[in-house]
Amino acid sequence: MSSLFAHHALLPQGWASNVRLHWNETGDLNLVEQDAALQPHENQAQFVLPGMTNLHSHAFQRAMAGMTEMAGESKDSFWTWRDLMYRYALHITPEQIQAIAAQLYAECLRHGYTAVCEFHYLHRDQDGSFYARPAEMAERVIAAAEQTGMGISMLPVLYSYADFGEQALRHDQRRFSTNVAEIMQLIDALEGKRNAQVEVGVAPHSLRAANISQIRELVAALPAARPIHIHIAEQQKEVDACIAYSGRRPVELLLDSGLVNQRWCLVHATHLNKAEVQGIAASGAVAGICTTTEGNLGDGFFDLPDYIAANGRFGVGSDSHVSQSPVEELRWLEYGQRLRLQGRNIASTPAQRKVGDFLYQAALQGGAQASGRKLGQLSAGYRADIVVLDDEHPNLAGIASADVLNTWVFAGNDNLVRDVYVGGKKIVQTGQHKNQTEVQLSYANCMRQLRQL
Template identity: 50%
Template structure:
């Protein structure tokens, strides 16, 4: 990726023959919204409690669950994402497949107990710490798939292409070496994983970021993907990334991506925190989903996504727990709204006269984008405990608001995935065994 690359449409060949025009994509977006947005009440009263659809977690780095709470001491007067990343690299260097499996299984149990029934696993811990592939090149990916099978969660596994250390095409650092792939080896990994996918597994593609994937490599990978493959990418999370992209490519990251790739409903843009008005409109028109990871973005000091402007533009979005300093859809949704209130200095931002309930508006948003972002069209179910004190006196019309904006007690009673009950009376069926393995894994990682 040379420093003199200028913005242009020279990646336009990423668009396959017969690609949809902008009006066609907009029409598909409207069709998707009609197909996936609930038109009736989200809430059903059952003998076990209040039933709601399961929630998709659109962005996860499972191994980072092991370091939650361990990066909260000052290392620099200007601590930021970039200093946090040093702590993350140190933890990442300690993992092998068995430790990944143990930590991921614990995380997936926590997700299921909180009401997440699908996870998009953005996976870049591919090789041994020295960068050499394992004897089975998919060993780390298989550890994640095994954790999903063991716990019963649906998984969209997104192996990450990670090639360069910045927009200037500098090589990966020693600590990044285990993340790296060349295009041919990366596509081979996808082929191996797709051949072994099951009913609750989807294999998609993750481009780590524009700074980590050169334009030519992006073009080759996108051209090689099946038409139904999901594509996820980190983008515009930090202003340093935005500034470097402008300096090297002459365009902001989201602007460059929209100009140079056929971004449509198969794409999920992770974070997209720093957008200008044209980028907000551009993402909305494309039909792509934005994965907003509010608790992680707050923890890292990333900034606030422009939610109200994006909703007004008709944009699609969902939530993810990312680094897992919180594993709760309630907290992601609550703080997505609260961050907007703090910035606007008024209440009830994610609402309108047409959809006056903030909680229902938020929940409908995450449900509407789920199928396109994950590749699953599902009817998983969670049941909230009707006897929980915070839900006393609740009715259909206020149940979702009561759930999201009424304290921190987890009131998820049951969770059914693909018709199988994996959580009953608030406990995952394998909670104790998984937790025991997790404790041993943490001792090994910290020892």
């Protein structure tokens, strides 16, 4: 099967009727027919749209979801959660990270993500030494993507310091430790993994964990056009520490380096002033917003209205994976703004007043850009990453295509994804992942081991 007839398809210019999508043997769309006629016995679907890119993921943290929601004796924060995460990360084996990532990716696929940007910093063995194959942990995560059919942009993380001022890493950060030369060795080791489904970029963890000089060296060594991601300005404490260290705010410091352009994804960017909002937008970089994690960790609210007004690009990611649904990320991106501003229908423009449509289309474009891959639209030359919604569900039965995205994003909690194709291969059918049973068994065995620790 290398074609699909869509009664309604979300094309770059909006919804279109009677569209036939064709893809080649490598999984790229090579023809998009409009005003086509349905043929007898043809594979068909009612509502068809591009799959979403999950632009920020720490796969191993899926195994922690729900495990840190108990108050401590003192005030809890991002920083107390981080200490728990470090302790957890110390125990995960290569076999376990593959099982966890496969479970995560199968869940993400069932909810409409078809690609992921994996911000991967769990490089070393439990004692802090490199594995015999230094890229083994990254290879395991890529293997999980291949096992489940998920497209992946693997981003090995540069993590050299514990905080601003080049403070030495803590002992519980030993599995993350890397310098620029080691990161480039990992990238070189992963070169043979690159294909139509796999890209390899890089991620300086943050300005706390990598200094500007290192980042400049890393960018110069990285092959052209590869994606570059960084955590930035997630917490007010981080902003304050950056000012104390450098006299500048984190985004200001990074933008002043002159390095940031369309290759970059600035993850979180939660605490910005007006100049930083304008600066990110003007750079052409993508803001990586992870609303469910930012809510779970108490990070704060991204300045979405001013960023939209500045024509800023953004996408969404599930980060710590307390949710695996792009709908929940987009819904709470909008709801957070409504609560913050005490208004409604915030994520919109005069050209697109439907909030669900604006959010989904913008996140498609931003996520695709952040991935470094040709994703996010049903056009010739792009990957055949396709989501089919369940038109028999009461929410969508008999609905006009113009109302589909608002309904999907803002009505109810049922998963309305029926089928998912990645690179033209049907990975999810009637809501079930093709390898769901084996993936869940491996994950259950992994979690039994981890919960005995």
